[in-house]
Amino acid sequence: QKEVEQDPGPLSVPEGAIVSLNCTYSNSAFQYFMWYRQYSRKGPELLMYTYSSGNKEDGRFTAQVDKSSKYISLFIRDSQPSDSATYLCAMSAGGATNKLIFGTGTLLAVQP
């Protein structure tokens, strides 16, 4: 079993739709939860991060963490064609190196 599971999609939605992306995990030591966006031929860029359980909102993006269920989500409101990319969840237990454990990524296409 992988430490982090993510539905690879692909996911196709019309412009303006609400998008829900999810990951589950098995390692209880994870304390830090991040969402990255990766455009084709580019490296991942940080979208959102949260520490422990709770919600965090930034513009059209909302990240949720439920540690009791080992489940995290990213919601995108009013999706735009420019949101078309691969979305990666990532987690870390912290420590000296803060290494990241990534999900497989979900490919999102927002149709104009």
Added chain:
Amino acid sequence: DAGVTQSPTHLIKTRGQQVTLRCSPKSGHDTVSWYQQALGQGPQFIFQYYEEEERQRGNFPDRFSGHQFPNYSSELNVNALLLGDSALYLCASSREGTGGRPWGYTFGSGTRLTVV
């Protein structure tokens, strides 16, 4: 302000050959991590370098080795290349002493390695 710079951007090698990939971290960053991203997969942690030493290693064989230089730049070396080594290799830099903040990484655009 330059971010993380990786070279080359693309590389084609033959099985059994050796390859060296290079990374210059973001200005002000002193820690470099390397990740391998196979097609359709998320990045996997290879190792991290700080103060010119390998600090932690992921589940990768000894064919993968690295180095960090006094200017914080880093190299990833892969020996005896296998077809399965074909992937996007990402370098991520960060600043030590960020108080345990794993969201402090900046990723480069990667080197696309194809082994034929």
